[in-house]
Amino acid sequence: MPQPPAVQSPEWWRDRLYAALCKRTEQTNVYDAYYECEHPLPFLHEKARDPFRRLLKMSRANYMELVVDALVGRLEVAGFQSDAEGGSDDEAWALWQDNNLDGGSQLGFLEAAIRGTSYLMVSPVEGGYRITPEHPTQVITESAPGSPGELAAALKLWMDDWTGRLCCTVYLPGNIYKFDAREPQAGGKPVWERRAVAGEDWGGKNVLGDVPFGELSNRPRMLKPGASELRSVTGIQDRINKTIADRMMTQEAAAFPAKWATGLEIPTDENGQEIEPFDVAVNKILIAEEAGAKFGQFAAADLTGYLKAKEADVHDIAAITSTPPHYLLGSMVNLSAEALKAAEAGLIHKIYQRRRFLEEGLERTMRLAGIASSQARIVWKSPEWRTEGELVDALVKMSTLGVPREVLWERWGATPQEIERWRRLNEEALQRAMSSDLAAEYGPKPPPDPDDDPQVE
Template sequence: MPEFAVQSPEWWRDRLYDKLVKRSNETKVFDDYYECEHPLPHLHERARAPFRRLLKMARANYCELVVDAFVGRLEVAGFQSDVEGDRDQEAWALWQDNNLDGGSQLAFLEAAIHGTAYLMVSPTPSGGFRITPEHPTQVIVEYRPDAPGEPAAALKLWVDDWTAKLCCTVYLPEWIYKFEAPEPKTGSTGRPQWERREVPGEPWGAANVLGEVPFGELANRPRMLKPGASELRSVTGIQDRINKTLSDRMMTQEAAAFPAKWATGLEIPVDENGQEIEPFDVAVNKILVAEDPGAKFGQFAAADLTGYLKAKEEDVRDVAAITSTPPHYLLGSLTNLSAEALKAAEAGLIHKIYQRRRFLEEGLERTMRLAGFASSQARIVWKSPEWRTEGELVDALVKMSTLGVPREVLWERWGATPQEIERWRQLNEDALTAAMSGDLAAEYGPKPNATTDPLAAAPAPDGG
């Protein structure tokens, strides 16, 4: 393979391609666990064929519950601006125009599974911006070693089904370069045979009008010298233990859960070939009868499955403890739990959500900045991850109002979006204006006319 100049388009292409393939291979296992494609539990070679059907049934996917419990409470409610004007409304309109209510949820889900996801900002011919969620197996961003957090280059990789081509685009702060290669065969290794991808009407090496790498990275639980990590990183081993316990339990049910019968003092009949015949067809609706007075019948005790059930429950509790997932989400049991106990059980999950949101917010703010909104013009507003009854919430807000807390703050604590708060404020102003107009008309409006209103000409009582 030829050696390219450092930081040339080809150098970045090969470097980022290798990193993207390596990361995709490492995170594929977490995607498989989320999709319930767990490896089958280990069995002795002789037992695999008879029990393969049971093995496929012995998969309870707790990995999906762990991720969904976390991602389900990540929701952007709107934007707030610290400057005069309608910049927050414009930011929300851009968000809605790009269908990011659902798009952001897709990105959050992939970030929780793979450790990272991306939002791409693309200028449109009309002068606006298009924002799209990008999968971590198709996009990778590298940052400058001397300035952590500042993107140096990015690669977007995809397969064009229409042309059977593997395509990639290298994004640098000043330029954009496109390449293509024949679609690699399944299982092939090594780098593709890249060629320049010529697009009619575009020069190869187009100018990057944004002046920056056009991606905002949504990193999940990153560290200072390490990228984002999957929420399932510490769970896959426990999931395998759960599957093994389930498979052992099902095999025990298959072989020993039905009480085995025994009989003594019987003459075993044989067939015409001298082979013994089973004297009884045992079933729940049949009675065993023998004419021999010395015959005795009995049964062995059925296998006790309590140990398997307790072992699975302990493994599920380990999943809950390690991932800060409320135990009742995974165990599916609520027994005489008070509201305070439920809130305490969810405290770990709420803390994790607030912690993860800080890093996700960095990528969202960068995305909005690439689309022309400064942090002071479009600050992210999240929906509260805490679930409380309306009675509890109203009682708390009423008490806060007695302390002089502004109504807009109370509305925000209630869970209203910035757009709803603005609409409520406008409705209050309109109602106040209408009320003041009515009071002024009543006090300073036209006086009754004596010629048209008989009551106006009548003398007042008591000479008044």
């Protein structure tokens, strides 16, 4: 029997992190399926499933996507800002733009909201650094015991479609180790081998001197990792789907009033089979020759209870996730600006909370890329939506209190780059105005016009 690898050896970290990654992926696949509207079909008795399968598939109304997108849509990095001289904020923003992180960061925030965490990877390249968003089913990190902020190791896992091999890389602060294996059978474990790369020594040096990942964690706790935004509401989504399925089956079977007749002799065909005596339609009249014949109809099924039950469940989702109800219900009737602001207060508060933990991963990423976070802090776009009239009125009042102009621009929502450009344009305009005034005061003056001199006749 082979001996287990030594603790903290590359093989030990590989097996440990691979097992943890597989376990987390299995758990978070559930939330990914709910976001993608791949909900489990509502429960029905086994005998009724086949006839109503089409209705069951139509019953899935995806509120989980709305919950996630309401949060992620307002998480947007506007730039970097520093108080130190030297332009570190410009350097950080240039690095951000060179790596297309306007879109890349949004991908990371989205996966973090769905699965609880995602990553940004920093890779040294010639002349700088490459930063890429990494999926939480392919990357996992682990901190040193007793030091939550100090990463001890990381694993990156992927399937090489060209070779059909399962590949992984173990990142330690000092070295990088690469492995591959045949794709394991269902339920089996991969048999790893050292992966040779042309021009590289196995176990090459990690030039960063640190684990090259920044973790974007969503709603973490002190002894627990990040959690999905959907963790508490998938059950409510199932209730909604069940209510919709029941309503649709009721519509199918009892939403139209059924007719009845008594006192009639039902005719039969030559085989003794009863013949339907009437062809009911909007433009036809029912006539019976029997004196005791009576006609009537049953009341149509009332769907109000189903609609109210669904609306109550949607309100539960809104309350638990701090999502404004009008986002989920799609109804905005005579709502004032104050009412809308109050409805979004919970979402805004949640966004500020989520940003605090996302900033930790972003700042670590920038530090790994050589940008000191203390000199280039992250500036977010405001998550609050206000009318221009409200905003301008507030800024004018702030200006009367002596608030600096650059601060007012920032409150307006201008990015650090826009603020710098506006400041430069103001300075240039001021210099032109000063030059014009000096020229008018001290420059050469035209000779006097004799017509204006009273002494000249």
